[in-house]
Ligand SMILES: [Zn+2]
């Protein structure tokens with residue numbers, strides 16, 4: 001991927017679909033987003049209301065009208081391919097299939113999923129369940145890729161190291177339609193300090209060592225309320241948490257990442273749902289340096 005000189009990083013936020021999925025692109029416009037992420041169904045439920053062809057058409061038309069460049073769907077948190085319970089693993093596969101077909105209907109290229117948690121079972125058992133789940137799932141619909149998200153490692157959740165992500169991908173046979181989404185808060189909470197140039201270089205080296213670097217398709221760009229290696233997943237506004245503003249400067253200016261979608265998942269605790277996204281996007285854009293050449 002060759003960076004286009006002068007082209008700005010594509011930044012945006014996770015937005016609500018209250019009032020229907022087709023309302024999401026305009027919500028993105030309200031915060032000046034180039035890209036948005038959504039849940040494609042409401043709430044913490046296994047099943048969502050089916051997407052009607054009319055809704056899908058309107059969503060696609062709204063995406064085109066607003067000029068939103070990329071949309072991602074974040075999978076429901078209930079999905080756990082590593083669960084100790086067989087029925088949960090089975091339901092997770094069905095739910096993933098539903099998420100994938102909803103994304104395909106909406107013309108959305110990225111489906112973000114947390115790898116899962118094996119509870120009290122050992123890590124390698126959890127990873128084996130994830131890989132067999134991905135193998136059982138088979139191919140994603142044309143135009144849809146699954147992005148495994150790194151986690152804070154809260155509880156027994158897997159995906160806190162690049163090495164674990166690598167083992168999942170290898171175990172699944174490195175499918176062409178499975179890649180990676182990095183979450184900056186989760187990286188920090190799992191022990192990756194990105195605050196100075198040396199540590200940033202170390203992290204990039206780690207991405208390279210485990211062959212993750214060429215698979216990164218998107219960033220979740222969040223500051224963290226909890227400390228380094230806390231393994232506690234708490235997002236915070238950009239520059240107001242424990243990561244330090246320099247970590248964000250590295251991410252938004254890195255030649256490898258500067259063409260990728262950067263999506264905020266920070267609290268919506270302003271005067272309305274838009275205020276803090278506007279503030280956080282302004283903070284990020286202020287860090288962007290014009291590339292030389
Ligand atoms: Zn996530």
Ligand SMILES: [Zn+2]
Pocket residue numbers: 149183220265
């Ligand atoms: Zn995230």
